[in-house]
Amino acid sequence: MSTPMALRTESPYLSTPATVTAVRSITAKEKLFDIRLPGGPLGHLPGQFVSVSAFGYGEAPISIASSPTAGDHFQLCVRNVGNVTAALHQLEPGSSVGIRGPFGRGFPIEQLRGHDLLIVAGGLGLAPLRSLIQYAIDRRQEFRQITLLIGARTPSELLFRDEYAAWQRQLVGEILVTVDRGDDQWSGHVGVITTLFPNLTLDAKATMAVIVGPPVMYRFALAEAFSKGIPESQVYVSLERRMKCGVGKCGHCQLNGVYVCQKGPVFSYTELAGMEEAWG
Amino acid sequence: MALSVIEKKHLTDFVNRLIATQPAVIGPVRKGSKLVFGPLSQAQDLVLDYVTTILPPKKYLLPPQETLIRFKLGPSLELEPVIENTPRIILGVHPCDLRGIWSLDQAFGDDTVDTHYTARRRATTLIGVDCHPDESCFCTSVGSQRPEAGTFDLFLTDVGSAYVVEIGSERGRQLLERYAQTREATANDLALQQRFWREKEAAMQAHLNGDVHLLPLLLDSQRQSDTWKELGNKCLSCGNCNLVCPTCYCFDVGDLMQLNLTDGERVRQWDGCTLTDFAVVAGGHNFRRQTESRVRHRYYRKFQYLMLRYGKPFCTGCGRCTRSCLVHINPPDTLNALIAASEKEEA
Secondary structure: OOOOOOOOOOOOOOOOOEEEEEEEOOOOOOOEEEEEOOOOOOOOOOOOOOEEOOOOOOEEEEEEOHHHOOOOOOOEEOOOOOOOHHHOOOOOOOOOEEEEEEOOOOHHHHHOOOEEEEEEEEHHHHHHHHHHHHHHHOOOOHOOOOOEEEEEEEEEOOHHHHHHHHHHHHHHOEEEEOOOOOOOOOOOOOOHHHHOOOOOOOOOOHHEEEEEOOHHHHHHHHHHHHHHOOOOEEEEEEEOOOOOOOOOOOOOEEEEEEEEEHHOOEEEHHHHOOOHHOOO | EEEEEEHHHHHHHHHHHHHHHOEEEEEEEOOOOEEEEEEEEEEEHOOOOOOOOOOHHHHHOOOOOEEEEEEEEOOOEEEEEEOOOOOOOEEEEOOOOOOOOHHHHHHHHOOOOOHHHHHHHHEEEEEEEHHHHHHHOOOOOOOHOOOOOOOOOOOEEOOEEEEEEEEEEEEHHHHHHHHHOEOOOOHHHHHHHHHHHHHHHHHHOOOOOOOOHHHHHHHHHHHHHHHHHHHHHHOOOHHHHHOOOOOOOOEEEEEEEEEOOOOEEEEEEEEEOOOOOOOOOOOOEEEEOOOOHHHHHHHHHHHHHHHHHHHHHHHHHOOOOHHHHOOOHHHHHHHHHHHHHHHHHOO
C-alpha cells in the first residue's frame, strides 16, 4: 500500500567524519591518534568507547584514551590487530575517519569521588584507564589516595611509558609497574600483575578498585583485590567484546542477558555476579 | 475485530488486482518441492494452503545482505545512509511468522531505532492466512497459533468455499474495500472459522510439557544442565537454525569497495550465534569457544533474555529449526529435557 510515510533518513550506523590531527607510535603495535570532530568535543565520559571507521575496511570499537577534560580533541590508542586497525595504522595527520558514539557506560565517577582509587591496568587495559587517570589528574581534589598498577608482557609493550613520571608527580600517588618478562635494560619488577598486590598497603574499605585488562587477568586480579579486603561492591571492571553496532542490535557483545555496548563496558563486580559469561 | 468474507473465486481477482496496482506483491510460491516467499506476477502462482516456507518473510524486512551506508572516499569523505522503503504487500503469512515480525519490530524499534528496518516495515502490508501444522510445528506451546491484533493488516481463515477475513488495520480495510468483492460474515462462517482453530490445535503433535512463561525462571536454574553438554556434542555449529529462524536478527557489518577504490558500501549481513566465530574479538579470543555455550546462548536468547525484555518468547513455534537441523536438535525436545530435569530436582 503506497501510503506516504515520514521517511527518516538518519541512520544509527552513520558516522561523523572526523579529522586525525596527530599520530604517534607508542609501541611496535600501538599508535595513539588525536582526533577532532567538526562540531566540537566528543562529549564523552572516561571509560566510554567509539566506533571508528576506516571506510573501505570497516568499523571497530575503540575505547577512548583521553579525558573529556583534555579539550576539543580526543585520543584513541589503537593496537594493529585486524583489518580495520591495520588500515587505521596507515593514517597520517589530516586523514579522515568516521566516528560514532560515544557509546556505553564509563567509569562511575560519582561513586569514585571521595575514595581512594586502586587502578589496575593489564596490557591494552591502560588505554581506557588513561582517560580516568587524566581525569583524576585534572580533578585531583575529588579523589583521595591514588595507586596505579601497570602490567605488560615485556618492557617494549608497556603503553604510555613516557607519561608515568608525570602521572606520578601529578597524581601524588604510587605507580607500580611490572612486566611478565624483562629485558637487558629492565631493572624494574618482573612478574604478572598480581605479584604487585602483596606489598600494597590499602585502606581497603575506603578503596574503589578499577581493573581493566585481558580476559585471563580478571580472575586473578579480582581475587587479589578481594583478598586485600576491598568489598565486592567497590570493584569495577571494563569488558571487551565483539561489537558491530554499538546500539544494542547486532547481538555480538551480549554476555548472559546484557549487552556490553549498552550496560557496559564498565560494570561493577556485583552487577556481574552470577554471570558466568562475564569472565571469558 | 472487523470481519468480512471473500469467496475463493473472488480471491484470485483480489490478488490479481493487487499485483496490477501495487508496487510489489509477495507470497508463498513453489520452488521445487518446497515453498518460498517470492514475488507474485499472477494470482495462480500463490499457494495459500501450505505448511511452511524455507525462510520466513523476514528476508523482506531484514534482507540477508543490505547496504546501510554508501560512501565516497576522497579529499572530503562523503557518507549517505541508504533507507529503502519500497511499498510491499506480503500475502499468505502464517500466525507464527506474524509473531516473528512482531519480534523484529520490538528488537529494531526500541531504544535506538533501526531506521533501515523500521522504514521497510512501515512500507509493508501483511496479509496473513491460517494454517494446519506438520509434526514440527508447536505454535500452541508458545502462544502464536492465533495472530494478535496489531500484527497484521488482513488475516484469512479458510472456511471451505470462502475465507473469513479479519481486518487488522485501516490500510487493510482500504485494500479490501478498493480491490476485493466481499460479503458480510454469517454465523455459519464464524462457526467454520472456529472449527478451523479447533482442528488446528487438535492436529498439533509437538508440545512443550510446561508453561512457556515459566521458562525464563526455569532456565535460571539450568545453566549447568547436562543437556547443554549433550547438545554441544551433537551440534555442528552450521548456523542453519539461525538462518531459518523468524526471530534471529543478529548481524555482522563490513565494507565492500568498488573496483575504482573510491566508491563503497557499508553492508550488514545476517550472522548466527551458533557459528564458531560469533563472539571472537580482534586478537583471536573467543568468548564462546565451546559449542555447548553457543547452543545454550541461542536458547537463552529465545526463552529468557529477549523474552524478559519484550514480554513474549522469541520463538514462534514455526518448526523451521527443527526441520533444518542436521542432527535433530529441536526446541520441544531440548526444553522438555530441561523441564523434566528441573521437576526431578524439585521432587
